[in-house]
Amino acid sequence: MPNEKPDISTLGFSLLGLIKMQPSTGYDLRKIFKETPMAHYSSSPGAIYPALKNLQTRGLIRCKSGVGKTGRDTQTYICTGAGTKKLFRWLRSDVTTESVYRELDVVLLRFSYLDLLDDLDWSVEYLKQFQGAARECCKRVDELRQSMASIQPMHGQLALSNGEKVFEAHLKWAESATASIKKNQRKRQ
Amino acid sequence: MPNEKPDISTLGFSLLGLIKMQPSTGYDLRKIFKETPMAHYSSSPGAIYPALKNLQTRGLIRCKSGVGKTGRDTQTYICTGAGTKKLFRWLRSDVTTESVYRELDVVLLRFSYLDLLDDLDWSVEYLKQFQGAARECCKRVDELRQSMASIQPMHGQLALSNGEKVFEAHLKWAESATASIKKNQRKRQ
DNA sequence: GGTGGCATGTAACCGGTTACATGATTAT
DNA sequence: ATAATCATGTAACCGGTTACATGCCACC
Numbered sequence: 001m002p003n004e005k006p007d008i009s010t011l012g013f014s015l016l017g018l019i020k021m022q023p024s025t026g027y028d029l030r031k032i033f034k035e036t037p038m039a040h041y042s043s044s045p046g047a048i049y050p051a052l053k054n055l056q057t058r059g060l061i062r063c064k065s066g067v068g069k070t071g072r073d074t075q076t077y078i079c080t081g082a083g084t085k086k087l088f089r090w091l092r093s094d095v096t097t098e099s100v101y102r103e104l105d106v107v108l109l110r111f112s113y114l115d116l117l118d119d120l121d122w123s124v125e126y127l128k129q130f131q132g133a134a135r136e137c138c139k140r141v142d143e144l145r146q147s148m149a150s151i152q153p154m155h156g157q158l159a160l161s162n163g164e165k166v167f168e169a170h171l172k173w174a175e176s177a178t179a180s181i182k183k184n185q186r187k188r189q
Numbered sequence: 190m191p192n193e194k195p196d197i198s199t200l201g202f203s204l205l206g207l208i209k210m211q212p213s214t215g216y217d218l219r220k221i222f223k224e225t226p227m228a229h230y231s232s233s234p235g236a237i238y239p240a241l242k243n244l245q246t247r248g249l250i251r252c253k254s255g256v257g258k259t260g261r262d263t264q265t266y267i268c269t270g271a272g273t274k275k276l277f278r279w280l281r282s283d284v285t286t287e288s289v290y291r292e293l294d295v296v297l298l299r300f301s302y303l304d305l306l307d308d309l310d311w312s313v314e315y316l317k318q319f320q321g322a323a324r325e326c327c328k329r330v331d332e333l334r335q336s337m338a339s340i341q342p343m344h345g346q347l348a349l350s351n352g353e354k355v356f357e358a359h360l361k362w363a364e365s366a367t368a369s370i371k372k373n374q375r376k377r378q
Numbered sequence: 379g380g381t382g383g384c385a386t387g388t389a390a391c392c393g394g395t396t397a398c399a400t401g402a403t404t405a406t
Numbered sequence: 407a408t409a410a411t412c413a414t415g416t417a418a419c420c421g422g423t424t425a426c427a428t429g430c431c432a433c434c
Contacts, residue, residue, distance in 0.1 A: 026414065027413050027414075042394065044394075044396075047394050050394090075413090101226075108348055111344055112347075115344045141226065156301045156304065158301075166358050166362070168358065176350075180347065181347075219385095235421095
C-alpha cells in the first residue's frame with residue numbers, strides 16, 4: 001500500500017475535509033482557520049479563494065450560489081463524488097515514520113478528519129501505525145543525541161531531548177486515543 | 190521588550206547560527222540540514238545558496254575562498270560582527286504565547302542556539318517564558334475543546350487532546366531543562 | 379568505466395503572504 | 407458618522423521545491 005504524492009496541497013485537503021463535513025462558503029472556512037488550531041494553514045483570502053478555485057476546476061467541489069446574510073451573493077461549496085473519493089484515499093494512506101518525523105501536523109490533521117470515514121477499524125489501525133512511527137522517531141532522535149553527545153553543546157542536547165519527550169507524549173496519546181475509540185466501538189455494537 | 194519582525198527568514202537565522210558556531214561551506218550546512226531534525230528547513234541547494242547570498246549582501250556573513258578536499262574551490266562562510274549582533278538579538282527576543290502556539294519549531298530552534306550567548310540566566314528566563322506560554326496554550330486548547338465538545342466529532346476532540354498532551358510534555362521538558370541548566374550554572378561558579 | 383561523494387550553483391515553477399479593493403449591512 | 411462584520415476577490419512579491427547542470431576525485 002504505497003502512498004502516492006498528492007497533487008493537492010495540504011491546504012486543499014483541509015478545505016476539502018471541512019467542506020465534506022459541512023458545505024461552507026469561503027468566508028466560513030476562513031473563520032475556522034482563524035479560530036481553531038488549524039490556524040497555521042493560512043486563513044488569508046489570497047490562499048483560500050485560489051485554493052477553492054483549484055479544487056473546483058478539478059471537479060472535487062462545486063458551488064451553489066445563494067444569498068448571504070447581507071444580501072450579497074455567496075458561494076457555498078459542496079464536495080462532489082470525485083472529491084469524496086480523493087479525500088478518502090488521502091485519509092486511508094499509511095502513516096509512515098517519515099511523515100511523523102517531518103509533517104506531524106498533516107498526520108494529525110488527517111486523523112482529525114477520520115470521522116468522515118466512519119470506519120473505526122481503520123482509526124485503530126491508523127493509530128497503531130502512528131505509534132510504530134512515533135517509536136521509530138524516538139529511537140532516531142535518541143541515536144542522534146548519543147552520536148552527538150560529545151560534540152554538541154548543552155542547549156542542542158536539551159532541544160533533542162525535547163523531541164524525545166514530545167514523541168513520547170504522542171505515543172501515550174495514541175494509546176489513550178485507541179482506548180477511547182475501542183470503547184466507542186463496543187458501544188456501537 | 191517588544192519583538193520586532195525579523196526581515197530574515199527562519200532559514201536565514203538557522204544558517205547564521207550554524208555559521209556562528211562553526212564557519213562552514215554551503216555543502217557542510219546542507220549536510221547538517223539533511224542529517225539532523227533541522228531537516229524540515231529545506232536542505233535543498235535552491236534554498237540554501239540563495240539564502241547564503243542574501244546573508245552575505247546584508248553583511249551578516251562573509252566568505253573565505255579556499256580549496257576543498259577534491260581540489261575544487263570552496264566558499265567557507267564566517268559570521269561578521271553585524272551578523273553576530275543580528276543573531277543575538279533574535280536569540281534574546283521574548284517567547285510569546287503566540288510564537289509557541291504557531292511556530293514552536295522556531296522557538297525550539299532559537300533555544301538550541303542559546304549556547305552561543307553563553308548566558309545561562311537568559312536561558313533560564315527563556316524557559317520560564319516558554320513555560321508560561323505553554324501553559325497558556327494548554328488553556329487555549331482546553332477551552333476550545335470544551336466549547337466544541339457538543340458540535341465536534343470524536344476524532345476532532347481526540348486531536349485536540351493530542352495538542353494538550355503535547356503542550357504538557359513541553360512543560361515538563363522545560364522544567365527538567367531548567368533544572369539541568371541550573372545545575373550546570375552552579376558547577377561553573 | 380561507472381558510481382557515489384564533494385561542491386556550487388541556476389531556472390522554472392508554485393503556492394502562500396501581504397496588502398489592497400469593493401460593497402453591503404448592522405451595531406455604536 | 408463610523409466601525410465592525412459579512413463576503414469575495416486580485417496583484418505584487420517572495421521564498422522554497424524540483425530538477426537540472428557542472429566538474430573533480432576516489433573507489434571498486
